[in-house]
Amino acid sequence: MAIAAQKYHPVKVSYAHPTLIGIVASAVLTALVIVGSRNLEHFDSALFGYTIASVVAFGAIAFRYAIWLQRPATRTYFRRGLQLFFQRKKFAANAGNAATTAATNLVAQRFIFKRGTMRWLMHFLIMWGCIIAAAITFPLVFGWVHFELEGDLGYRAYLFGFPLSVMQGRDVFAWIVFHGLDFSAVMVIAGCAIAIHRRLKDRGAIALQSFLLDFTPHLLLIAISVSGLMLTASSLWFAGYMYSFVALVHQATVIMTLFFLPFGKLFHIVQRPASIGVELYQKRSQEMPQAVCPRCRTEFAGQMWIDDLKKVVGDLGFDYRMENGNTLQDYCPRCKRIVRGLSYANLPQAQEKVFVGGRADEK
Numbered sequence: 001m002a003i004a005a006q007k008y009h010p011v012k013v014s015y016a017h018p019t020l021i022g023i024v025a026s027a028v029l030t031a032l033v034i035v036g037s038r039n040l041e042h043f044d045s046a047l048f049g050y051t052i053a054s055v056v057a058f059g060a061i062a063f064r065y066a067i068w069l070q071r072p073a074t075r076t077y078f079r080r081g082l083q084l085f086f087q088r089k090k091f092a093a094n095a096g097n098a099a100t101t102a103a104t105n106l107v108a109q110r111f112i113f114k115r116g117t118m119r120w121l122m123h124f125l126i127m128w129g130c131i132i133a134a135a136i137t138f139p140l141v142f143g144w145v146h147f148e149l150e151g152d153l154g155y156r157a158y159l160f161g162f163p164l165s166v167m168q169g170r171d172v173f174a175w176i177v178f179h180g181l182d183f184s185a186v187m188v189i190a191g192c193a194i195a196i197h198r199r200l201k202d203r204g205a206i207a208l209q210s211f212l213l214d215f216t217p218h219l220l221l222i223a224i225s226v227s228g229l230m231l232t233a234s235s236l237w238f239a240g241y242m243y244s245f246v247a248l249v250h251q252a253t254v255i256m257t258l259f260f261l262p263f264g265k266l267f268h269i270v271q272r273p274a275s276i277g278v279e280l281y282q283k284r285s286q287e288m289p290q291a292v293c294p295r296c297r298t299e300f301a302g303q304m305w306i307d308d309l310k311k312v313v314g315d316l317g318f319d320y321r322m323e324n325g326n327t328l329q330d331y332c333p334r335c336k337r338i339v340r341g342l343s344y345a346n347l348p349q350a351q352e353k354v355f356v357g358g359r360a361d362e363k
């Protein structure tokens with residue numbers, strides 16, 4: 001049994017669509033900044049640099065995401081994930097499955113826990129430190145949240161210009177809110193320290209890592225956090241000494257990181273949540289009509305999944321058609337290995353044919 005020759009055509013990437021998506025994303029964020037800050041009434045012009053960088057980085061992330069979605073496997077999983085999620089009859093069950101995946105994989109990150117407690121702690125600290133910092137800084141920078149002093153009462157927070165509750169200056173809650181960035185900075189520094197320590201000691205990591213991919217993100221995050229803590233120290237204990245210089249350093253490191261987001265390792269922040277769709281597809285395909293292995297007659301995977309796999313393999317330029325009319329993907333994993341083995345076993349004869357009778361494809 002022979003498998004036809006395999007060839008690989010790199011998938012052609014189209015840039016026109018992603019560029020448009022990137023421009024639209026930047027335009028939408030710009031509009032939201034204008035509307036959310038009540039026509040820039042609550043927008044602090046000193047934070048213009050941060051805003052421009054965020055708008056550009058947001059467009060670049062959307063651009064890169066759109067390019068990533070052009071990969072045959074990603075595109076198939078993404079489309080199927082959405083299609084299965086919005087199935088009318090199973091919407092409640094799908095929402096439940098998606099919520100479970102989000103809770104275990106995105107929030108609790110149980111799959112990293114399986115790799116080691118320290119690795120889980122490392123990621124937990126970095127991720128939640130960054131999420132807390134982003135949740136505080138972006139709304140403030142965009143003018144979506146602002147505070148106003150109300151006499152002796154304390155500060156009143158406003159969200160999109162609508163008043164929220166007043167925070168007493170001496171409240172424990174107010175103290176935690178005002179120092180939220182300091183807590184997040186300590187979390188990020190601790191998480192990055194654990195990550196760098198592992199990367200300097202673990203032989204497996206040393207063999208695979210590169211400076212740009214595996215150390216730059218930590219160094220940038222540490223630079224942001226240390227400069228942020230220096231801002232707090234400057235205003236609390238040094239009467240604002242060097243404040244504007246450190247604020248500039250903080251801004252520069254934040255902007256560098258924002259621009260690094262779409263092109264480096266940190267892009268996984270937006271890539272990873274797509275795993276919700278993949279898990280949903282795997283779960284639903286178990287309930288669909290199953291594919292039967294033509295060799296051992298066992299049911300081994302959802303037929304839809306196998307059909308999608310064949311299409312993706314074809315889109316990538318691989319040809320796994322066999323002389324008996326089947327495709328390698330039609331077989332269960334065990335029989336696939338056997339069929340492959342048999343095919344390799346027949347190779348010497350095929351080569352002999354090449355040497356004796358000339359190239360098979362010339363005939």
Ligand code: HEM
Nearest residue numbers: 105106112115119126127130131195217218268269272273
């Ligand atoms: C604000 C959000 C996030 C930030 C700042 C972040 C940051 C990082 C950083 C800096 C690393 C490199 C750690 C190392 O040196 O090994 C990393 C690794 C990783 N991240 Fe994230 N991440 C975020 C969100 C997520 C999410 C949502 C997921 C998946 C659900 C995820 C999955 C992973 C995995 C699997 C690794 C490899 C961990 C390991 O080595 O065991 N991350 N992340």
Ligand code: HEM
Nearest residue numbers: 050130133137141181182184185225228229231232247254
């Ligand atoms: C890892 C993420 C980040 C951490 C740990 C962090 C930490 C900090 C800290 C501790 C401060 C000092 C707060 C104070 O004085 O009480 C600060 C200030 C500030 N941060 Fe960040 N930050 C982060 C990301 C960002 C981002 C993404 C932005 C903008 C989009 C940003 C914008 C600012 C601004 C505008 C200030 C006030 C500085 C000034 O007075 O000019 N930060 N940050």
